[in-house]
Amino acid sequence: MIHLMIVDDEERARTGIRTLIDWPNHGISIAAEARDGAEAIELLKEYPVDILLTDIRMPEMDGLTLIEHVASDYPHIKCVIMSGYDDFEYAKKALAIGASDYLLKPSRRQEILDTVLKLKDQIEEKQMQVRRFEQLHAGFRESFPLLKEKTLNRLVTTENPPYDRLLANLRIHGFEFPHLFFGVIILQIDNFHLMQRKYGNEDIELFKYGLKNIVEETLSASSPCAAFEHQDDLIVIINAEEWTDTETWIPIIEKVQQNTRTYLQFSVSAGIGSFDKDISHLKTSYREAMKALDMKVFIGAEQIVDYKVTVDDDPIYTSYPLAQEKAILQAVMNGDRAAIKAKLDEFNEALKPEGSSKEHVLKSTLALVFALYRFCIEKNINTDKVFGQNLAELTHIVEHSSMDYIMHAILDIVLSVSGQLNEKKNNNKLFQSILEYIQQHYYKDINRETVAREVFITPGYLSLLFKQELKTNFLDYLHKIRIDRARELLHNRSLKISDIAHDVGYNDEKYFFQVFKKYVGMTPTQYRNNLED
Incomplete structure (x- = not known):
């Protein structure tokens, strides 16, 4: 109700x-x-x-x-x-x-x-x-013991595992592979880092568990299978009764993708390795599936990639697009958003899949990120506002996302750097106008509120600018200007100290003496007496 x-x-x-x-x-x-x-x-x-x-x-x-x-x-x-x-x-x-x-x-x-x-x-x-x-x-609390996951992991990811002992461990848990042919399919949650931002660790593990259930229920209808998590990916061991062409699994994986989208509301991509006799083939199939999944960086999210469709392991093109990087930084300096987007597109175009490996693309994009980070340090821009407090997250984005998403994330960073730089330039211009106003009106009855009103900002923001630019506060700066001028006037012995106090903005002579001594270390009279004639 x-x-x-x-x-x-x-x-x-x-x-x-x-x-x-x-x-x-x-x-x-x-x-x-x-x-x-x-x-x-x-x-x-x-x-x-x-x-x-x-x-x-x-x-x-x-x-x-x-x-x-x-x-x-x-x-x-x-x-x-x-x-x-x-x-x-x-x-x-x-x-x-x-x-x-x-x-x-x-x-x-x-x-x-x-x-x-x-x-x-x-x-x-x-x-x-x-x-x-x-x-x-x-269901998550009642899942299989962790030992089963570790056993499956060792079968696939380690060199020369003790197959007999590991298979015996699986039989203890009531699980075995009855058939002769083996192959590996790897599923990866698209843009996994976004999910980590949005949900807590327990919810993330719950999502993984839900994906594992969908995978095992969908694939087991065709052949016995077992799934386990490895470095945030889901590795699936397929045990087939006869040799199977990898293309046979594409419609089945598409069903997995559809169910994942419907029930868990996120997308996954898949890499398919080859099938062959004997359990020892799992290591080879795993490497093939990982290599296939690397193609996602070029072709985007929610893809299914056969191990036969991969880029060359020995790429022809390995140079870093340094000219495009310099053009991006120049566009940032100029504050031209359209030019920033165009130059970043040129950088992206320079990383072509036909002549580049995934490793080269990832290294190049990370190099651009660190060039932007160095640029921020040189320009005294707050890196936390641009990159957050954990650069490792950017590395994770680059390693687990498509090129389109990577470039979108980097565009956000570049525009943020440009925005921070423009804000800094505007603040400098504004602060200079504040200092000029104080220099011209220091002898009047001014305070933080009156100066802020003259330049159309709040008193609090004015205080923040003084702290950021001069590492001092408004009142200390005003006293310093007034006392420096008073020291100049004290050289003219025909001027009375009371008149000098009034001329630099102090109506109370006693208060003038207190402030003068605080900033100079002696009274106005002592200062004048110490002057050489």
Whole structure:
């Protein structure tokens, strides 16, 4: 049952919404009613609510404030705003701050029902996904012991493994390979680093477990198979009764991709190795499948690559496109976004799959990243704002993504560098105008607020600029300017010290003495007495 709350200061409106629609017949119950936002907030503490239907104009607390509160404290609740034509701008604002939909008053009964039912479907779909994940969690906890995974891993990835002993370990767990022919298929989650950003470690492992289930259930319909994780990839051992051409597995893997997209909502790519007699062929097939999967860097995500379709191991073209790198950095210096995109495209074009290996492409793209990093250091740009605090993530992106995605990620980095550089240039110009204003008006009654107002920034931002550019604060800088000028004037013994204090901006002579001694180490009188005639 979905729970609905009605919030409106007009009792007739609340009664109409409650009585004119047969809510229980649609699986919806009226959890509570409130006359304004303040009362609604109190009721939310007592009653479970899934959908909140609220007016905009109400006493005590209006609908916009209520929606902001709900979005912050009850993010699972779907909010629908009700407004008249005159309040349409408020309705748009409500959508911007968290409302799911809006209704124009007066609303027909069917319009209200259709809107609520649409949100009900969204809620139930979300609940279904949660239940699906809970089921996967339960299966994950009851999975095979880790020993089986390690045994399968050694069969495939190590040199000259003890086959008899490893196969005996598998039989202990009730698993064996009954047939003569063996081959390897490797599946890789596309853009895996994005998933790592979005989800926690437990959810990531759950996704891998769900993928493993899909793979084993789909492939086992054709031949016995076993899947295990290795360096975030899923390696599948296929045990076939007779020799099988690799093309036979393409439609089966396509079904795996389709099921993964449907049930787990991410995509995978696959590399297929050859099939041959004897379990010792697994190592060869594994290498072939890995080499096939390397092609993904050139052809993009959600691909299936046969080991026979690979690039040359001995590439002809191995030089780094240094001229294109310099052109990119020059475009960054100029702040020309169009030129940046064009020069990066030229860099990409210089890394052609016909003459390059995956290793050369990856090394070249990483070299460009580090050139950008060095550029930031030389220009005193905050590298954390551009690259984040962990450069290893960029390495992971390069190693596990297609060229299109890699270049998209690098374009984001380059544009960020350009943006930071432009911001720094603008800040320098702004700060110079601030210093010029102080130099010209230091003798007046100025402070941080008046100077900030003159250059159209906030006092807080002005303080930040002083800290960034001069490693000092505004007041210390102003005192320094005034005291330096006072020291010059003290050379003229015809001027009274009280007049000098006033001329440099201090109306209180006693305060002038205190500040002067703090910055010079002696009083104005002592300073004048120490001057040579």
